[in-house]
Amino acid sequence: MxxxxxxxxxxxxxxxxxxxxxxxxxxxxxxxxxxxxxxxxxxxxxxxxxxxxxxxxxxxxxxxxxxxxxxxxxxxxxxxxxxxxxxxxxxxxxxxxxxxxxxxxxxxxxxxxxxxxxxxxxxxxxxxxxxxxxxxxxxxxxxxxxxxxxxxxxxxxxxxxxxxxxxxxxxxxxxxxxxxxxxxxxxxxxxxxxxxxxxxxxxxxxxxxxxxxxxxxxxxxxxxxxxxxxxxFIGSPAMNIVPARVEQGENGQVVITLATGWTIPAGAGSRLAPGQSIQIGIRPEHLIPASGQGGFAASVNQTEITGSQTAIELAANGVRLWSVVPGIHTHAVGGLMTFSFMNHLAHVFDAEGGQRLGNLADIANLPDGRTATI
Ligand SMILES: Nc1ncnc2c1ncn2[C@@H]1O[C@H](COP(=O)(O)OP(=O)(O)OP(=O)(O)O)[C@@H](O)[C@H]1O
Ligand SMILES: [Mg+2]
Structure with a gap:
């Protein structure tokens, strides 16, 4: 040995x-x-x-x-x-x-x-x-x-x-x-x-x-x-990485605005500062089609069905993303879908060095549940 x-x-x-x-x-x-x-x-x-x-x-x-x-x-x-x-x-x-x-x-x-x-x-x-x-x-x-x-x-x-x-x-x-x-x-x-x-x-x-x-x-x-x-590098398809800006809303609330056009209000006492540039990482398997009303909108570019799972390539505000769902799903190309993800399963990286700051729930001081949508 x-x-x-x-x-x-x-x-x-x-x-x-x-x-x-x-x-x-x-x-x-x-x-x-x-x-x-x-x-x-x-x-x-x-x-x-x-x-x-x-x-x-x-x-x-x-x-x-x-x-x-x-x-x-x-x-x-x-x-x-x-x-x-x-x-x-x-x-x-x-x-x-x-x-x-x-x-x-x-x-x-x-x-x-x-x-x-x-x-x-x-x-x-x-x-x-x-x-x-x-x-x-x-x-x-x-x-x-x-x-x-x-x-x-x-x-x-x-x-x-x-x-x-x-x-x-x-x-x-x-x-x-x-x-x-x-x-x-x-x-x-x-x-x-x-x-x-x-x-x-x-x-x-x-x-x-x-x-x-x-x-x-x-x-x-x-x-x-x-x-x-x-x-x-780890995970396939690769994690979605979306540039984002931290902004101050009209009512003083801190809001994360993603390049996809999606916005996430941060909790009170979050570790994010208005003006800060970050990147949000969401694994395709964590970007889940939303049932019912609400959710983040994206349009379908294409689907890849392998039987055990379906990978959906999406576009939101010109940003390309992947969502992976178990089983077979067919979606019309160009159709609109909505999504959500769990706060603690999304990652926050800094914009320059790409270092991980933590998960979204911790960094933005959000509860552990699904992302709130505006
Ligand atoms: N004998 C050599 N002389 C000069 N450069 C070399 C030599 N052997 C390797 N290199 C260079 O060293 C670097 C690392 O090579 P290496 O073969 O270790 O890569 P690798 O990670 O195994 O890549 P791959 O996945 O393609 O096998 C490369 O840029 C390669 O061109
Ligand atoms: Mg080698």
């Missing part, structure tokens, strides 16, 4: 800085996902942990040992890549046992370990085939088998499922989860798919341009994103 600690980790390629002083603790036996847009440094970080890439400055610790200069072999890590990297001319059995063979394990021991891995990954019937005779998911399982026979103390995954079709991805995701439960090894999983990160990991690290935007358990990232970037 291994605890991994990154301390002020930096990486530059020539004069281009790609990782800017990363601090991160990965607990023993935990499953951590690194997510972020293409080019944010995920693979580079993983490769530095594996020992495949030099570290520009900072430290990597495995337990209390600084491994900056340790050879990849000495780190006892196994890495599973997107493109499987199987050898085409040898069988599944030989592919899985290859590293053991290279390390000169006795044949009987290789057979035992390969059979054990094959049983765990349900590959027993495929051991004599060659990679070309396997499906994508089966090849991915062989790559995992090859990684696990060495009983490494750390598993590193670099987008292992991105070459698979959607259905197989879901299936393999579940298998990786079982695999981690049974192996209980520290695992770091790189993906740009936030659903994979959310469903697999104990801790999700959201990266942007070589910096950590937020790290935490999946639910806290979903419920309390620290800024607009994380808010829009």
């Amino acid at each position: 291994t605890r991994i600690r990154l301390e002020n980790l930096r990486k530059s390629f020539g004069d281009v800085d790609v990782v800017h002083g990363l601090d991160l603790e990965i607990e023993d036996g935990s499953f951590v996902a690194l997510v972020g847009p293409s080019g944010c440094g995920k693979s580079t970080i993983l490769r530095m942990i594996a020992g495949l890439e030099d570290i520009t400055s900072g430290s990597i610790y495995f337990d209390d040992q600084r491994v900056n200069d340790a050879e990849p072999k000495a780190r006892n890590v196994a890495m599973v890549f997107q493109n499987y990297a199987l050898y085409p001319h040898i069988t599944v059995r030989e592919n899985i046992g290859l590293n053991l063979h290279i390390s000169k394990f006795p044949k009987a021991e290789i057979d035992r370990l390969v059979n054990e891995a094959a049983a765990m990954l349900e590959l027993q019937d495929l051991l004599d085939r060659r990679p070309a005779q396997l499906s994508g998911g089966q090849r991915q399982r062989v790559a995992m088998g090859r990684a696990m026979v060495r009983k490494p103390s750390v598993f590193l995954f670099d987008e292992p499922l991105s070459n698979l079709d959607a259905k197989l991805r879901v299936q393999m995701r579940a298998e990786i989860k079982h695999f981690h439960k049974s192996m209980q090894r520290t695992s770091i999983y790189v993906t740009h798919d936030q659903i994979e990160a959310m469903t697999l990991a104990d801790k999700v690290v959201v990266l942007r341009k070589g910096r950590i935007e937020q790290a935490g358990d999946p639910i806290s990232l979903y419920e309390s994103p620290q800024n607009v970037f994380v808010a829009q």
Whole structure:
């Protein structure tokens, strides 16, 4: 078992800085996902942990040992890549046992370990085939088998499922989860798919341009994103972010006016000051069609029906928004609908840095119920 600690980790390629002083603790036996847009440094970080890439400055610790200069072999890590990297001319059995063979394990021991891995990954019937005779998911399982026979103390995954079709991805995701439960090894999983990160990991690290935007358990990232970037990265479709102004009404009441044209009166003693610019974040699944009278108006641009849910693209005062509702709903394009949301499920971000100030109920001192509408 291994605890991994990154301390002020930096990486530059020539004069281009790609990782800017990363601090991160990965607990023993935990499953951590690194997510972020293409080019944010995920693979580079993983490769530095594996020992495949030099570290520009900072430290990597495995337990209390600084491994900056340790050879990849000495780190006892196994890495599973997107493109499987199987050898085409040898069988599944030989592919899985290859590293053991290279390390000169006795044949009987290789057979035992390969059979054990094959049983765990349900590959027993495929051991004599060659990679070309396997499906994508089966090849991915062989790559995992090859990684696990060495009983490494750390598993590193670099987008292992991105070459698979959607259905197989879901299936393999579940298998990786079982695999981690049974192996209980520290695992770091790189993906740009936030659903994979959310469903697999104990801790999700959201990266942007070589910096950590937020790290935490999946639910806290979903419920309390620290800024607009994380808010829009976690959750699908992405959170609606609407610019808003805090204004003083004629009767002295403080009112939030959204770019959608919607207005929300703040409660007495709210933390908002007239003249302040903010952004209001509402997740599509929290923007609920209003029944009966009242609510915020928006017109329907299009609907996307997937059976289990309907995503409705809306326009309000030229601002585009999404609402997601369970089940099948048909709405005429151009038709007007009204919506509401719960005060405590809407987020308030500052206008400049996009930092989260809190939820709407707290910031505007509103009761926890549905938004009042004017
Ligand atoms: N060997 C290299 N030489 C120069 N620049 C590199 C090298 N490897 C990576 N980079 C740059 O470093 C940055 C981070 O790359 P990295 O591969 O870590 O991104 P990533 O987050 O894994 O992206 P993706 O999701 O596309 O795989 C990118 O801008 C990339 O162009
Ligand atoms: Mg990558």
